[in-house]
Amino acid sequence: MKKEIKFETRAVRTQLKSSPQKEHSVPIYATSSFVFDNAEEARALFAEEKEGHIYTRYSNPSTDEFIMKLCALEEAEDGIATASGMAAIYLSITAHLSAGDHLLACRNLFTSTHLIITRVLPRFGISHTYIDIDDDRAWEKNILPTTKMIFAESPSNPGLDIVDLEMLGRIAEKHNLLFNVDNTFATPYIQQPVKYGADIITHSTTKHIDGQGRTIGGAVLSSKEFIGDIRFTARQTGPCMSPFNAWILSKSIETLALRVERHCQNAFELAKFLEKNPEVEWVKYPFLPSYKRYELARKQMRMGGGLVTFELKGGEERAKRFIDALELLSITSNLGDTRTIVTHPRTTTHSKLTEEERKAVNITGGLIRVSVGLEHIDDIIGDVLQAIEKSR
Numbered sequence: 432m433k434k435e436i437k438f439e440t441r442a443v444r445t446q447l448k449s450s451p452q453k454e455h456s457v458p459i460y461a462t463s464s465f466v467f468d469n470a471e472e473a474r475a476l477f478a479e480e481k482e483g484h485i486y487t488r489y490s491n492p493s494t495d496e497f498i499m500k501l502c503a504l505e506e507a508e509d510g511i512a513t514a515s516g517m518a519a520i521y522l523s524i525t526a527h528l529s530a531g532d533h534l535l536a537c538r539n540l541f542t543s544t545h546l547i548i549t550r551v552l553p554r555f556g557i558s559h560t561y562i563d564i565d566d567d568r569a570w571e572k573n574i575l576p577t578t579k580m581i582f583a584e585s586p587s588n589p590g591l592d593i594v595d596l597e598m599l600g601r602i603a604e605k606h607n608l609l610f611n612v613d614n615t616f617a618t619p620y621i622q623q624p625v626k627y628g629a630d631i632i633t634h635s636t637t638k639h640i641d642g643q644g645r646t647i648g649g650a651v652l653s654s655k656e657f658i659g660d661i662r663f664t665a666r667q668t669g670p671c672m673s674p675f676n677a678w679i680l681s682k683s684i685e686t687l688a689l690r691v692e693r694h695c696q697n698a699f700e701l702a703k704f705l706e707k708n709p710e711v712e713w714v715k716y717p718f719l720p721s722y723k724r725y726e727l728a729r730k731q732m733r734m735g736g737g738l739v740t741f742e743l744k745g746g747e748e749r750a751k752r753f754i755d756a757l758e759l760l761s762i763t764s765n766l767g768d769t770r771t772i773v774t775h776p777r778t779t780t781h782s783k784l785t786e787e788e789r790k791a792v793n794i795t796g797g798l799i800r801v802s803v804g805l806e807h808i809d810d811i812i813g814d815v816l817q818a819i820e821k822s823r
């Protein structure tokens with residue numbers, strides 16, 4: 432599809448060619464394997480002399496379509512669909528790093544990514560250095576002769592901290608490092624890391640890409656130059672996405688722009704409401720002028736995202752009373768759903784971090800994370816307000 436075709440059109444119109452049945456909506460290819468016309472074709476496919484599907488752990492039309500759509504939105508050349516976001520992240524790092532290599536990463540990472548970097552990779556001889564997300568000058572200073580990759584998550588979960596992607600892209604290029612960005616929180620509608628020189632983009636498609644909390648999935652996107660090692664590792668180790676999930680996600684992508692736009696509008700309204708409420712200690716949202724890196728957020732993000740974090744006066748106990756007082760909003764740990772979700776990261780998603788690790792990334796006991804959904808904003812604010820009042 433031509434590059435000048437707009438985001439929304441690419442999301443809707445990138446699809447597999449229809450079958451002889453001439454269906455308008457692409458069906459699921461729910462099959463484990465594919466047949467060969469004869470022994471010679473089987474040999475040629477296995478020898479990679481001919482392109483085609485062999486076995487769904489390797490490739491499948493439904494997962495191919497999903498990746499085609501996501502690549503069209505991220506403006507990436509190629510990709511792999513994985514069973515989860517964590518499979519994507521693990522694959523994106525281990526396909527390229529070996530014993531003796533060093534990884535530079537933002538300290539502000541999703542817990543499982545942090546646990547891969549600090550507990551799993553060291554067992555295979557891969558070391559790391561964490562950089563405080565606001566310390567722009569520390570990146571270059573901490574590059575070692577063995578550094579091979581920069582990994583960043585922006586905005587971060589749950590702190591909503593952002594890093595200067597253009598700066599990291601420049602550093603990665605200058606020092607010949609792979610630049611890997613977890614773009615889960617932004618989605619390609621808000622920012623496209625490829626434009627800042629990212630070599631690898633990872634996603635948990637479980638979140639806004641699915642958008643209705645139905646599937647667990649992930650994706651690694653990259654250039655043709657770097658996808659080969661990722662594809663080889665994925666095919667042999669087997670973290671493939673099921674065709675069923677890929678089919679659901681392809682349909683989800685068609686409405687991504689519409690949904691993310693409304694998530695962001697609602698999140699911005701909620702953030703502004705919270706900022707004015709005297710019971711609120713602080714509120715964080717990238718498009719609030721009070722946000723620490725507001726100018727950077729405006730520069731690299733189209734909108735502020737679908738998440739808001741805040742703390743009520745009264746810390747952790749108040750946060751728990753607030754959550755228990757909610758009547759409409761859901762108490763669960765996912766995000767990016769049509770339904771607004773409220774999470775207490777210290778005791779749930781980020782409970783495996785030590786107190787010291789949480790302190791370093793500002794995850795306080797009072798921090799409340801809201802994934803703002805698609806209900807009417809008056810009803811979202813109404814439930815938050817009554818829970819603030821009730822939790823006094």
Ligand SMILES: Cc1ncc(COP(=O)(O)O)c(C=O)c1O
Nearest residue numbers: 515516517541588615635637648
């Ligand atoms: C930023 C980020 N990356 C990766 C993941 C992991 O994704 P999954 O749960 O699909 O494995 C999450 C999950 O919350 C996340 O928030």
